[in-house]
Amino acid sequence: MNILQIRLLFILLLNLLWAQSDQLENLTKSAGSYQSVYRDLSNTAIPLEKEIDPNKYYLGPGDQLHVVVTSLENKLLPGQEFDLFNAETIEYYVLIGPAGELALPSIGQFSTRGKTYHQIKEDIENTAIFKSYKKVMITVRLAAIRSFKIQILGAVEYPGFVTVTATDRVSDAIKSSKGVQKYGDNVIVYLDRAGIRKKIY
Secondary structure (H helix, E strand, O other): OOHHHHHHHHHHHHHHHHHHHHHHHHHHHHHHOOOOOOOOOOOOOOOOOOOOOOOOOEOOOOOEEEEEEEEOOOOOOOOOOOOHHHOEEEEEEEEOOOOOEEEEOOOEEEEOOOOEHHHHHHHHHHHHHHHHOOOEEEEEEEEEOOEEEEEEOOOEOOOEEEEEEOOOOHHHHHHHOOOEOOOOOOOOOEEEEOOEEEEOO
16 A cells, blocks of 8 residues: 555545544534423523512513423322422523513413512412413523613713613613713713603712
8 A cells, every 4th residue: 555545545534533523513412402401591690799689670671581390290109299300391491572571381471561570470380370280390580681772971981872781780881881081070960761861860
C-alpha cells in the first residue's frame, strides 16, 4: 500500500468519524426534547433585590408560569395512599398572552388582568381540582418575569426606550439611560401612565 492510498484511507476514516459524531449530536438533541418532565425550561434567572411577594406581584403579559399537575388516582402500594413514582403527571410552561389571557389545556382559561400571582395560583388549583381531576397534587410557580419597553425623557444622558422588568425600580430605568445629566435634577421625576402624570421624587 503506497503513501497515497494510506492518505486516502485516513481521510475516509476521518469523514466517517465526523459523520458519526454529527449523528450522535443530532440524536442527543432529539432525545433532549423527551427528557424528564421535571426538566426546567424556564428563562434565565433575573437578579432580584429580594423575593417576590405573591400577594403584591400582579401578573401581566410576558410572565411565564410553570404548572405541574400530578394525578393521584392510580393506586396503590400496601399501606400507601398513592404511588408518586407511577403517578400521571402533566406539565405546562405557559406565557401570559398580550390581553392577559392564560390557557391551560384540560384545565381551563384564566384572565390575569388585575390579579396577583397568589390569586391566579389559587384559581388554577381550585379549577383543576373541581373541573378536571378528582385527586391531584398541583404545583404552580412563577418561572420567568416579564420585560417590556418604557420611554425615558428629559435630562438623562441617553433619552429613549429602555427595557425593564416588572420588578425594576424607576432608578433602575434611569440608570439604563446612563443616568441624569450633569445639570439635571434627580429629585424631580415624573411617571406618565395612561395620560396621567404622577410625581415620584
